[in-house]
Amino acid sequence: MRLDKLAIFALLLWLATITVFAWFFIRGVTTEGSDGRAAIVLQPAERDLVLSEMRGLLVATQQILEGVNQGDMQHIAKAARAAGMAGAADVNPALMAKLPVEFKQLGMSVHREMDDIAKAAEDGKSPAEILQMASDTLNKCVACHAAWQIKSSGQ
Ligand code: HEC
Known part of the structure; x- marks a missing residue:
């Protein structure tokens, strides 16, 4: 009987811990901006x-x-690739946990789209198509900047 209670207590404690972690993972560390x-x-x-x-x-x-502007597809591919997923992968877990989940999703989708632009340039898509893709991606920059600011905890 005693052991059962202990087991249930341990299970509840474990669930509570997981819930708190999940909550922080989804919410990140945020406050009201200025x-x-x-x-x-x-x-x-x-x-x-x-x-x-x-x-x-x-x-x-x-x-x-x-x-x-210069019709230089290689230049486009190189620039877009530099802002693609490869450059974004090595963010440390402590920082990742502080970023709200929508922020991470929006940020990652911008990096993915940069890779898409690089591929489109390599595949010889037209400048108009590349501009359309870049414009769509810039909408995400605009949307994220409208929603979030970053405060430093050390100041
Ligand atoms: C997922 C959210 C998000 C996306 C997507 C995003 N940004 Fe930002 N960006 C921010 C936040 C938050 C700041 C800090 C703003 C503040 O504190 O006022 C910032 C700041 C900046 C700054 C200022 C840097 C500095 O040194 O102060 C530049 C430049 C910038 N972003 C460019 C871009 C461009 C270009 C894109 C799209 C290609 C983009 N950002 C996409 C969230 C985002």
Whole structure:
């Protein structure tokens, strides 16, 4: 009888722990932002990492447009590939856990679409098609920026 109760208690404790982890994984670590958006709270170094990835996305976008303008498909493919999934894979788990799940999904879909743009350029798709894809991807940049800001927990 005693043992049964202990087993049930252990099971409940385990379930509670899993639930808390799942809750954090889905919600991330967020608070109200200074301007009406939701703010993700990160350590200064984590914020720097995310923002440097962001600047990489801006560089890729500029380079894609330049490639389209010059009709240089290889330039487009190289720029888009640099912002693709391969570059996004090595984010550490502690940081991943702080990012809300919609944020991660939106972020990953942008990296995937950068790979799609690289492939489209390699497959010799028309500049108009590449521009349409880039424009669709930029909608995601816009949507995410409208919803989230990043606060540093160290300041
Ligand atoms: C999943 C969400 C998300 C997506 C998608 C996203 N961003 Fe961001 N980006 C952010 C957040 C959050 C910030 C910080 C904004 C703030 O704190 O005000 C940011 C900041 C930036 C910055 C500022 C960097 C700095 O050094 O301060 C640039 C540039 C940027 N993003 C470019 C882009 C571009 C270009 C794309 C699309 C190709 C993109 N981002 C897609 C969330 C996103």
